[in-house]
Amino acid sequence: MQRYYSLKNLNTFGLNVTASHYVSVESLDDIDQAARSEIFASSKRLILGGGSNILFLDDFFSGIVLHINLQGWEIIEDDPDFVIVKVGAGHEWDALVNAMVERELYGIENLALIPGKVGAAPIQNIGAYGVEMKDSFHRLHAYDLQTHKIEIFDKERCDFGYRNSIFKQQAKERYIIMWVELKLKKNAELNLDYGNIKDYLSENNIRNPTISDVRDAVVAIRQSKLPDPVEIGNAGSFFKNPVVHQLLYDDLKREFHDLPGYTNGNSTYKIPAGWMIEKTGWKGFREGDAGVHNKQALVLVNHGKATGREIFGLAMKIQQSVRKKFGITLEPEVNII
């Protein structure tokens, strides 16, 4: 266990945060030892992956940071139609995507370039370009901080939803995800439904796309739209896209004719939060070093020396003005610590 450990390079907002206690978890023994220590029982805890979906409010975290660093992946089942791949929770998500694309194993190519670690992917059921992690999820192994035992969670038990799972609800902070198993297909099954991917492929004259073409398309689209945290601190989408009842959607549509929305097929619509933030005039806004990205209003950024509270304060102002204009309360996607 290390004391007074800097987390500046372990959160993509680039906030200058120090933790009073820090442990790098590389094995089951590491976690067992940390979880049974005296200090653990009396301390606040934070389970940390790549730090790409968190916002620290304060510059000092008084408690134990468990940094999950279990690496590597292996194929544990090889069927004529699919494989089951078991991955360490600390493995870089995008490195896994690339390894699977190289082997032509289908399922997660649309989730290329999402920052962070494999262990965090089930927490909010990461998603992009028409695909969610749950679509390829098999099961996971989690360390129970109450019983000190490993438990298996299948898809049903994870209760995945839109940017949601049991680990953000009733199981929050009880389990540490150690390994994730994904079920990937051997037969070509590409998801090209998402508009931008189709456009990219046709602009580049790719008529019969391969799995690498799709991954490359996603990477190119993302790079053209989203800020790279290495260049400017951010945690991707700050808010979730709100899901509203059709009646409310119809009402809003009468008032705002250009309101976009995607039906979920069950009398609900998902409205792009970025559109609402842009409509309330926040795109490109900057207050000190806290700001709203100038290409994607859903992304809040740290231009350099912003504090967590400044970024959070800006988020709350945005939430308030969206509520005033549209009557909808945006819910943060980013975990506030």
Ligand SMILES: Cc1cc2nc3c(=O)[nH]c(=O)nc-3n(C[C@H](O)[C@H](O)[C@H](O)COP(=O)(O)OP(=O)(O)OC[C@H]3O[C@@H](n4cnc5c(N)ncnc54)[C@H](O)[C@@H]3O)c2cc1C
């Ligand atoms: C530029 C950018 C683009 C992004 N684009 C997308 C996108 O397209 N789609 C999307 O869904 N997300 C996106 N994100 C958000 C983020 O990349 C994902 O949520 C990612 O899964 C977070 O991984 P992480 O390892 O960084 O998690 P962290 O930020 O370290 O942690 C996130 C949460 O998970 C918990 N946690 C982490 N690891 C474990 C574990 N092993 N066991 C238990 N709990 C754990 C943490 O306590 C915390 O509550 C983006 C972020 C950025 C910066």
